[in-house]
Amino acid sequence: MAQLNNVTPLFKDLAKVEHEHNIACKECSLYRLCLPLGLHSNDLAQLDKIIKRSQSYTRGQPLFATDTPFKSIFVVRSGSFKTTVQASDGREQVTGFYFPGEFIGMDAIYEQAYKSTAKALESSSVCELPFEKLQEFGATMPQLQVQMMSRLSKELSGDKTLMFLLGKKTAEEKLATFLLSLSRRFQDRGFSAREFQLSMSRGDIANHLGLAVETVSRLFTRFQDEGLINIQGKAISLVDSDKLKQLCG
Amino acid sequence: MAQLNNVTPLFKDLAKVEHEHNIACKECSLYRLCLPLGLHSNDLAQLDKIIKRSQSYTRGQPLFATDTPFKSIFVVRSGSFKTTVQASDGREQVTGFYFPGEFIGMDAIYEQAYKSTAKALESSSVCELPFEKLQEFGATMPQLQVQMMSRLSKELSGDKTLMFLLGKKTAEEKLATFLLSLSRRFQDRGFSAREFQLSMSRGDIANHLGLAVETVSRLFTRFQDEGLINIQGKAISLVDSDKLKQLCG
DNA sequence: AAGGCGCATTGACCTGGATCAATTATCAGT
């Protein structure tokens, strides 16, 4: 329950020590989730040199904006981010939420410009990977290229799943799926799969799932009434994740 | 109007000559849309050797099925394909349509298994790129890796756009956007942006856009009544693409 | 040319979730 009331930024503790210091990749607590995985240690040392480490962002601060030139890919170090695409009429779609070890900005490689906006959801930090350097290194480190492609492919695969969710699932299924996806990601990062903080607003969740805020709010209440979850503000606890799993469709 | 009544497979003529012969990449009419773009000619010759060329598929025939091991990426040579993701309850989402020069199967790299199904929409052919070989070559041809990443990134970027469409657009906006996207792709391939054949069924279109078949059918009729398009079966002609552009939102 | 089958169209009706509106929490800043 202590964790439920913990209002410090998500994952802060995970990278607490490293946050202020320029710790090397191989000492980083995110190592096994991150890009360098599988590199030889001399290659890793090389990579280490080009990474701009632990840049900090506060809640709402943009990591990059739409239509700015592409320079770097970012890896979340601590905290969390959201990405959105906008239409000229102001409508926008939250295309993803990003947690430590996840990559942001890969969809900009082709156009050589960011086609989305990334914003911090809380106090967060990233490692910046200058893409040009990454390419240079790739020439001598095929393993790095494989890793990069693998990452791109993973996001692609996730996007297809999201397309299914947006196109075919009901509101209930959407929200259940979303909660379990978060749960799994928290678990992968060594946190409780049962209790965590939602760093994004109800509005962000609704937008991401193609729903209205009111619908999300009502569903949270209903899920709680039905004993599936326990939610209080940003603190959520998955009481019956089996039932939740069934609701995913 | 002749083209409207042309019932031969889409793009057949584009790759007609090459279709039966094992023509080299640099002689291929799709060259400027395809992977080898930007490779040095000796690298290209190498690549040429590993490509399994012009395999043919008939309407409805699967290129690969969900959960089969990942071996190759495919490039459409002629005709067209659709990809779908399925849920256990039978629901499925058409995640994309693919035309000559476009890549299929890139979302399988990470999982090392296809997580979607690809089916030919008409008589079609592909070039198969064995991924393992592609990786080997990548070690000595950084340019190839860049191309691959660029491709992956392009699809990623397209998927985000599709997410916006699925999550935020009205039925009318969805269909208008879809038609113009097709139009642009036909144009890129040297065909008329105004008149073309829809190789996919109304059902496929509806599914892809997160709509019911009936809605798509009604919209086609309405667009025609309003003088925006001319449609007769699979043959469509964009009469007022400016107005159509306005409808995209 | 007749029958059959899948696809497409059209009409009538219904509903899940959006929208509108009114409170009520929550929280950041002083």
Added chain:
DNA sequence: ACTGATAATTGATCCAGGTCAATGCGCCTT
């Protein structure tokens, strides 16, 4: 501790687009 702003909840109503049902149209097969 107070306060204004922003986010979240809850209720009432509405409508875009889904569902159901009937019919029409190619197109293939014999």
